[in-house]
Amino acid sequence: MIVEKQVPLQAHNSFGIVAKAHHLARIRHEDDLAALRADPAWAALVREQPPFVLGGGSNLVITGDVKPLVLKVEIAGKRLIEETPRGWLVEAGAGENWHGLVQWTLEQGWPGLENLALIPGTVGASPVQNIGAYGVELQDRFHSLDAIDLRSGERFTLDAAQCGFGYRDSVFKHLPTDARDFGLAGRALITRVRLLLPKPWKPVLGYADLERKMAETGNSAPDARTLFDWICAIRRAKLPDPAVIGNAGSFFKNPTVTPEQCADIIAREPKVVHYPMPDGTVKLAAGWLIDACGWKGRGVGNAGVYEKQALVLVNRGGATGGEVVTLAKAIQTSVYERFGIRLEPEPVVI
Template sequence: MSNSFAGSTPDSLSPVAQDLTRFNTLGLVSRADAFVTLDVPAQLPALSALARQAPSLLVLGGGSNLVLPERVPGLVARVAFKGVRLLEAGPQAWLVEAAGGENWHGFVSECVAQGWDGLENLALIPGTVGAAPVQNIGAYGVELEERFHSLTAWDVRQARYVEMSAADCRFSYRDSAFKHDEPGRWIIVSVRFSLPRPWRPVLGYPDLQRHERLAGGAPSARDVFDAVCDIRRAKLPDPAVTGNAGSFFKNPIVPADQRDELAARFPGLVSYAQADGRYKLAAGWLIDQCGWKGQALGAAGVHDRQALVLVNRGGATAADIMGLARAVQDAVIERYGVRLEPEPVVV
């Protein structure tokens, strides 16, 4: 290889060139100049040594929240740590730990199977456990920060482990401290979740209230899990079939007076009151009302069942995806005066 930082280390982390097409759910053709897989935390000191020589470091989980260019010139490290364990069965909560490389949906499924309830509303979200706090994922009335206890991260720059609380992570809507620090600074090794006992279902979203599995009676966590999976499969394309990164835009949060003004002009406006008095607007509704659902620009398109999802129609590049994203943003700004912010990380 031509990379000056590609040599082996005492822990035998030897970067290789790697096709990244199968490592991103949008299915964008991309290639890394230097790629390593982290199978065990013991390799982390070697990663820090490599990173000091690399022009940049991209940390890769499930690739479900990334827009990758055709060439990634720096070092790419894929986190593949595995393991799930119950740390404590207290009277108020289950304390469960999962390694950063665990598949998120697989982890949620395991928790439900074990009776560690509380994450079922977050079923079928693509990605890894380690990526979940970065994005502060959420769905159907539950945010990750509500179930988060703490995490262990590796500080690549200082080559040391760091324990982080929720306050350290600075969670907000689809945001965290990890998004604002220098790229490649942190490897999330493991995450701990506090799952409440006794458990109560969270059924505030209309889609859940209407679902036949949850009609009448007292639903179990398994019922909620299955209902969420049904709803997501009906609305969202399977990345294995149609390349996508899930919801491409965040639901914008606006002041109450702006929401009231929009509701007066657009009576069908979909919005949700927030605890701080602001309102979350449904980005998918805004996009749909602008006529973009099912539309395309070249190889990039807006999904025909869920306007929040941008799809690779075959052979799309990062430029194609971002060109479509900008066109959608411009349409929403022109009609509603609201700017949509992309969720994925654009490398």
């Protein structure tokens, strides 16, 4: 196992922020981590700081050179484990591209992931964030995952309940508060993810953008491939391509409020975009709140708010992580002062 030194990370984070990893190891198989741990240099590298697990870097803001050992997850492979009357059980390596997996399952005739098309990042990062879009979250298709404990080197498997999924949340985003807490932030490296694509397949519709597509095309019963194509077109029209304009997709979570809080905001802002949730709460569109505060198109230094979607922060060229964080904090302050709502960022800041 070769640990590379002073590795440029600009190509490994979708914001395109210039930074270096002091040390980086590429994990292409589970045994690579075992070999790395057996190297006497491992203890020296992780003694002061736990290693940092890096997937596709699509949910990351780098504020400087990364001192912890970076474990770049590049585990590949896709396969069908079994087909049953319940559905197709599919497994993918953590280093596989998420959108590539969505495309591959559709090509095999296994629908169910089409609503999650064009979400950037790797398969291994998908359960960490519990990615979601257009009415489907990863937890709706999740079966189980394999991971390695970075402290002990032991391999383990988690099911959906053990992952503690929430809105853009999981056990992998929480630090343990005591010996009984199962928080796994900084403690685990996901190696493989299994998804159950259910039978019979049913389209998940109901979002305004999809309703417009149905009206435009006259197709009220799209098949999985059509729904995939629609969602790709919608996302490409709204969101910048990271290969062209550096960004991390949606930067803030959509906040949820009580019906009473929502009614109070509607009384002041009748046009606020909101969605009633099954649990009785109301989800507000963070992009609408940011836009209402006048941030669309504005920026701090070389970091800006995307002109077509206020929920997306972009690198206009040469932006630093510090500029992105400063811009995000300014937006949070504006939204809180106007609406009394604290926006929570999605990306990890390192």
